[in-house]
Structure formats: structure tokens, C-alpha cells
Amino acid sequence: METDTEKLKKSEKSSEQKKIPKICSWCGMIFSIDDWEFKTGHKIHVTHGICPKCFAKEKAEGEKIK
Numbered sequence: 319m320e321t322d323t324e325k326l327k328k329s330e331k332s333s334e335q336k337k338i339p340k341i342c343s344w345c346g347m348i349f350s351i352d353d354w355e356f357k358t359g360h361k362i363h364v365t366h367g368i369c370p371k372c373f374a375k376e377k378a379e380g381e382k383i384k
């Protein structure tokens with residue numbers, strides 16, 4: 319039978335914390351770095367989003383069109 323400590327050790331081994339950069343699709347700048355938990359062996363990809371700067375710009379553009 320496994321003890322709780324052994325179980326905990328196993329779960330620690332099967333997943334790991336990684337820092338995933340978030341890249342702005344508009345300007346290509348890394349605007350935030352998130353902590354993610356991954357299963358060991360999982361392929362890591364950067365995530366894309368929009369940085370606050372481009373978001374404000376896009377919002378302003380949208381308001382202009384209206």
C-alpha cells in the first residue's frame with residue numbers, strides 16, 4: 319500500500335510548473351508571463367493575446383469607425 323507521502327511525491331513528479339509567455343498578436347511583444355501546471359512531457363507553446371497597449375489602440379480605432 320502507498321503512503322500519502324509516496325502519493326504526493328508521485329503527483330509532484332508527473333506535473334511541473336512552467337512559465338508561459340503571453341505574446342501580443344498585434345505587436346509581438348511579450349506582455350505577461352503566466353504560471354501553468356503541465357503534465358511532464360507536455361509540449362509547451364506560447365500563448366497569444368493582445369497587450370493592454372494594443373487593446374487600447376484597437377478600442378480607439380473601433381470607436382473611430384462607429
Ligand SMILES: [Zn+2]
Binds near residue numbers: 342370
Ligand atoms: Zn501589442
